[in-house]
Amino acid sequence: MLHVLTLMLSALAAAPQAAPAANTEVIGSSVRGTPIRAFRVGPARARVKLLVVGSVHGDEPAGRAIVARLRRSAPPRGTALWLIPDLNPDGHAAGSRQNANGVDLNRNFPYRWQADGGPFDTYHSGSGPASEPETQALARFVERVRPRVTLWYHQALRIVVRSTGDAQLERLYSRRSGLPREGLPRYHGTAVGWQNRRFPGDTAFVVELHGGQPPRAYVARHARAALALARAVAPQPVTSKPIPFGARRKAEMRAYARRHYGIDDHRLRRPRVIVEHHTATSTFAPVFNTFASDAPDVELGELPGVCAHFVIDRDGSVYRLVPTSIMCRHTVGLNWTAIGIEHVGTSDGQVLGNPRQMRASLRLTRSLQGRHGIRTRNVIGHAESLSSRFHRERVARLRTQTHGDMGPASMDRYRRLLGRLPAPGSMR
Numbered sequence: 001m002l003h004v005l006t007l008m009l010s011a012l013a014a015a016p017q018a019a020p021a022a023n024t025e026v027i028g029s030s031v032r033g034t035p036i037r038a039f040r041v042g043p044a045r046a047r048v049k050l051l052v053v054g055s056v057h058g059d060e061p062a063g064r065a066i067v068a069r070l071r072r073s074a075p076p077r078g079t080a081l082w083l084i085p086d087l088n089p090d091g092h093a094a095g096s097r098q099n100a101n102g103v104d105l106n107r108n109f110p111y112r113w114q115a116d117g118g119p120f121d122t123y124h125s126g127s128g129p130a131s132e133p134e135t136q137a138l139a140r141f142v143e144r145v146r147p148r149v150t151l152w153y154h155q156a157l158r159i160v161v162r163s164t165g166d167a168q169l170e171r172l173y174s175r176r177s178g179l180p181r182e183g184l185p186r187y188h189g190t191a192v193g194w195q196n197r198r199f200p201g202d203t204a205f206v207v208e209l210h211g212g213q214p215p216r217a218y219v220a221r222h223a224r225a226a227l228a229l230a231r232a233v234a235p236q237p238v239t240s241k242p243i244p245f246g247a248r249r250k251a252e253m254r255a256y257a258r259r260h261y262g263i264d265d266h267r268l269r270r271p272r273v274i275v276e277h278h279t280a281t282s283t284f285a286p287v288f289n290t291f292a293s294d295a296p297d298v299e300l301g302e303l304p305g306v307c308a309h310f311v312i313d314r315d316g317s318v319y320r321l322v323p324t325s326i327m328c329r330h331t332v333g334l335n336w337t338a339i340g341i342e343h344v345g346t347s348d349g350q351v352l353g354n355p356r357q358m359r360a361s362l363r364l365t366r367s368l369q370g371r372h373g374i375r376t377r378n379v380i381g382h383a384e385s386l387s388s389r390f391h392r393e394r395v396a397r398l399r400t401q402t403h404g405d406m407g408p409a410s411m412d413r414y415r416r417l418l419g420r421l422p423a424p425g426s427m428r
């Protein structure tokens with residue numbers, strides 16, 4: 001039997017971990033020397049990190065209660081929350097917006113910084129970009145931890161503030177929290193502006209809470225909204241179940257790539273296309289056996305045998321059969337640049353009508369888009385292969401060869417559903 005390595009045991013991306021592992025770090029100190037702390041909830045080696053900053057303006061403390069609540073939460077598998085209750089302890093102690101130098105820290109960040117006012121003026125931006133120790137501490141922390149998503153709590157405009165990051169994540173937070181999503185003027189030197197500029201692909205945005213002390217239910221609702229973000233970007237469980245792809249099969253793949261594409265390589269470099277298929281079977285086992293066998297295919301009689309990089313079973317389980325760094329024979333004309341995803345099922349409708357399989361499929365496709373920079377219009381069905389701008393085939397009799405699985409109508413719907421997920425970069 002083949003070795004089956006289960007990378008992530010649970011089929012449920014959102015399953016909470018048994019016990020949250022907490023960890024504390026001092027990330028720097030304020031002007032007056034007060035330590036600024038960050039708390040981690042979830043494993044240090046989690047692939048996806050989220051950061052929540054409870055308060056940056058000393059007179060806007062409400063987010064600290066949400067952060068305190070999140071410290072007792074269990075983030076979804078594969079994610080860790082980093083929590084900074086208070087980036088401005090001096091301002092908090094003094095009840096002032098600014099830090100002890102009279103600087104609005106949210107105008108002090110080193111992107112689009114602009115001189116503004118003097119000490120303790122409302123928007124005083126400091127003596128220069130990132131002049132303040134609190135700003136420096138946060139910037140260092142973000143550079144090191146690379147949070148995929150960062151939430152900054154402020155008061156008291158009662159909105160989710162539109163940023164240049166992932167709009168879907170802001171919409172998700174807006175829906176879950178009940179706060180409308182709205183734009184604000186593009187201020188200079190903000191933390192969010194700097195983060196979104198410095199790490200495009202990652203998302204930072206501001207949530208403006210209500211004024212005053214937040215009631216318990218309000219705190220709970222916002223904590224749930226923050227966890228919903230974590231679930232949305234949590235890595236998907238993928239079971240590695242490799243088919244044999246040894247030296248002989250690689251040589252066969254290389255010969256195939258030479259014949260059909262004029263490429264002297266078995267490796268898949270820079271994939272530009274994802275092709276969705278269905279297997280025309282109702283179970284996974286025969287699919288695996290066919291792909292594993294490396295026998296000439298019944299249709300064209302060529303080697304290596306056909307395969308796909310991923311197979312998604314009816315229950316939503318995702319199996320990786322071949323690394324995406326190797327070419328697989330799944331779509332004539334596109335194998336040189338396409339990742340292949342098979343869905344166990346006998347028709348497009350059966351696949352599209354299966355919510356668990358579709359959820360897994362969309363998540364997998366979105367994360368592959370994010371990892372490889374593949375555009376949604378290049379996520380195609382097998383039946384759409386001939387119209388792809390990446391289609392190429394040197395063997396004349398095969399130039400119009402395609403299959404009927406996953407046709408344009410099904411794929412239009414599929415691509416629309418993809419667009420409802422977070423941006424590819426958020427799920428990479």
Ligand SMILES: [Zn+2]
Pocket residue numbers: 276277278330382403405
């Ligand atoms: Zn197909």
